[in-house]
Amino acid sequence: MTIREMETRDLDAVVEVHRRAFPGFFLTRMGRPFLRAYYQAALDYAPGIALVSEDGSDRTLRGFVVGFREPQGFYALFSARRRRLLPAILVAVLRDPGLAGGILRNMRRVSDQAAHPVDAAELASIGVDGQGRGVGGELLEAFCRRAADAGLRQVVLTTDAEGNDGVRAFYERRGFVLDGVEVRGERRLCRYVRALG
Numbered sequence: 001m002t003i004r005e006m007e008t009r010d011l012d013a014v015v016e017v018h019r020r021a022f023p024g025f026f027l028t029r030m031g032r033p034f035l036r037a038y039y040q041a042a043l044d045y046a047p048g049i050a051l052v053s054e055d056g057s058d059r060t061l062r063g064f065v066v067g068f069r070e071p072q073g074f075y076a077l078f079s080a081r082r083r084r085l086l087p088a089i090l091v092a093v094l095r096d097p098g099l100a101g102g103i104l105r106n107m108r109r110v111s112d113q114a115a116h117p118v119d120a121a122e123l124a125s126i127g128v129d130g131q132g133r134g135v136g137g138e139l140l141e142a143f144c145r146r147a148a149d150a151g152l153r154q155v156v157l158t159t160d161a162e163g164n165d166g167v168r169a170f171y172e173r174r175g176f177v178l179d180g181v182e183v184r185g186e187r188r189l190c191r192y193v194r195a196l197g
């Protein structure tokens with residue numbers, strides 16, 4: 001397994017791994033073009049950290065992790081591209097009207113990000129194909145090393161509070177400490193923090 005920087009040529013494979021890792025989640029339900037634009041923005045955002053894990057033998061992409069220093073800048077960049085994404089958003093909402101509430105909440109999130117600590121990296125998305133083989137753990141450690149090398153002092157993330165014990169234990173065994181609970185619509189999310197260094 002090799003971990004390296006994500007590149008534009010990886011985006012189609014990243015989208016497919018995301019769709020399999022997050023069935024029924026908001027970004028997946030928004031459809032492939034929206035999902036691709038999200039990961040493209042993560043690549044284009046200079047303070048972003050975007051890594052992939054690929055199989056050493058056949059170079060198949062096995063997993064990815066994406067996050068940001070100064071995450072409020074990322075959400076501003078992504079929301080500035082919303083006009084370009086309008087056709088994809090309209091198609092998604094016509095197909096799945098339940099998405100409308102989530103879209104409005106995500107638009108508001110841009111302003112909510114202002115209180116984010118300046119010395120933190122937000123881990124926004126991590127997913128693998130074939131769980132339980134150590135790929136996610138390696139990606140998580142690589143992400144934390146990159147953040148520490150960039151001079152940051154903590155990594156923060158949110159993950160579902162309910163029905164998500166395996167993923168929460170994955171983070172807790174790797175040094176993440178519960179720092180509070182956020183409510184987004186009908187979802188309750190645990191906020192975790194890991195101190196670096």
Ligand SMILES: CC(C)(COP(=O)(O)OP(=O)(O)OC[C@H]1O[C@@H](n2cnc3c(N)ncnc32)[C@H](O)[C@@H]1OP(=O)(O)O)[C@@H](O)C(=O)NCCC(=O)NCCS
Pocket residue numbers: 021022126127128129130131132133134135136137138158159160165166167169170173
């Ligand atoms: C979470 C995820 C990235 C972990 O990657 P992974 O390659 O499976 O992780 P590893 O093999 O390094 O470690 C697996 C560990 O997590 C636990 N685990 C992870 N996800 C789990 C799940 N859904 N159910 C039960 N246990 C899970 C395993 O029991 C194992 O325990 P360990 O800490 O004693 O080793 C991966 O399971 C995944 O893609 N999940 C779906 C997407 C997701 O939920 N991402 C996180 C959103 S915040």
